[in-house]
Amino acid sequence: MKVMKTLALVAAAALALGSAAPVLADSDPGPADYAAKLQGKRVILIPLSMGFDLAQGWSAILKREVAAFGGVFETRDPNWSTEAGAQAITDAINAEPRPDVLVVMAPDLNSYSKLLKKAQEKGIYVLLIDNPANFAADAYLGSDWTNLGALEAQAAVSFCGEGTSKKVGLVQGDEVNATSLYQYEGIMKVFAEHPDIQVAAKPVSNWDPTTARTVTATMLQQNPDLCAIIDFWDGDATGTAAAIREAGLTGKVKLITTGGGEKTADCDTLQNGTYDAVVTTELYIESYNMVAMIKYLLQSGIAPGTASARIYTLEQVTTKENMRPDSCWDLKALQALAGE
């Protein structure tokens, strides 16, 4: 009887094992499902221009990631022209095969809103990057520009301590772009909490380095005792830096700006004293947030335009003192990795 019982147990165990064995050998359904939903999906990146560090960084990361899931990645280069960008979006909407995701950097608050809405209606997910716009994108990924401005202003406050004039100059972008308007708002919010800080002048560079140099030269003539200048973009801050340098005020007038965090543009310039503080927009975090959103949306099954989320990147002020080896990213290395 005991033998019988043991035999039955063994048989039961064997049976259990036998039926369990196929389950163990079965593969994870994830990759097949992932591939089925992502294979061949088309992603198009339309920045303001492909000619600056951030756009090339986004492109390098997206290219590598989209290729990895078997998708098709393309870029369009409007070369800073709003019309060319609108044309690129229109072409993408009507293209055959139709793209699945548009990753768009809007030139201002309103220009692309209707076009992008149309793209969503046609079943294309729209991700807005870096520049906010009056449009409910499936996700906005990039800076909280008000907060970014606040970070710059806090850096200015720290530079303008006791014994300085406490006078700050601003070199604004263009007075129409969200990045310029919100940055200004954030700066002024912080200065409102520090009534001793005074904004001496706030000229506009139109994002052009030569204009930035000219207006800064004038500003420094009027206020040679400024303790800090906040320039709204490292793309034109080279001109502001030139004016400070030519006035012999390097080191005395601290220069704060914001940029993509590319090594030659931001960290090298912090190192050599051209800039004193830079709020970098954290390319890697921003780009991988885009990658995550693309992968999520393509598998989600939700219709484009259903939800709208803001995914702000956490940012900080980088100075010569707190700079780490990984504070900046190297465009050449990144492009080499993406095989560009």
Place this chain on the structure above:
Amino acid sequence: MGALNQERIVLLIAVAIFVVAALALPDFLTPGNLIAIVRSISVLGILALGMGVVVIGRGIDLSMVAVMAMSVAWYLHLLNDGMADAAALGLTLAGVVAVGLANGFLVAYAEVPAIFVTLASGSFVFGFVRSQVISQDAVPVPLGHWMMDLGALRPGGIPADVYVFALMALAVWLFLRFTKWGRYVYFAGDNPVAARNAGIPVRPMLLLRYVLSALAAFAAGLLTAASLQSINSRVVNSTLLYDIVMVAVIGGIGLSGGKGGVRNVLIGAALIGLMLNAMTILQIPQLFQNLIKSGVLLAAIVVDGLLNPRDEQTAQQGDI
């Protein structure tokens, strides 16, 4: 009314702005600010000198800003790639002269209107260099290059740009005033057919003028890069080209050719420099600055049209 030609009107406006600004604006009349004003228009002035010579000869060169930015971008790219300075400079100069010759050839021999030729060549130069040569809008000056020293050079506390502008103004003045080919520019601009019938080499001179404007553009680009320690091709999208035309036209170099000279460029540049400086000190918003600038240009053109009506005889020769 003849005494009050456009040149004098603009000069009066410039003097009026200067006097009002000197009285009303704080720290306007300091040596530093005056140097800053002259400096701010030096590069613009150099470009306007080149444009002026072309416009006097009844042409226009819309490729100047593209040549200015892209020639220097190419030069810096070659340097960053490790080419020897002399070779890189020689190659770039050859390229600049080639663009000038191509512009001149198409206008003079293919007889395509200058406005179309140079619009197209400017787009070509920008597109070719931007897409085939450089990978980014901004190209940095290599560390330790002489352009860095040039940018830091301030003899007598005055930036090098100002000296270059002054020397080029003198050279162009001497050319237009005292050389045979300089005088011919006016004849050719005033009435090309008559000039040709009189035996003036109108077509080879056209080539020369477009080469001169291309060289002026290259010089302006070098000075810009020297100061900013980089050149940014985005300047091609800016309003700089219109500013150049504005400086030339506002000072009284008529677009119908044969009129004006270096003095007109200087007056036009002075007005622009004073206006921009005063508006910056007054903190007038950018949008209004553009409005004021374009309003002044429009007014100058209208006044020019009223005071200097078209000469029926030459008007039939075709404008730009």
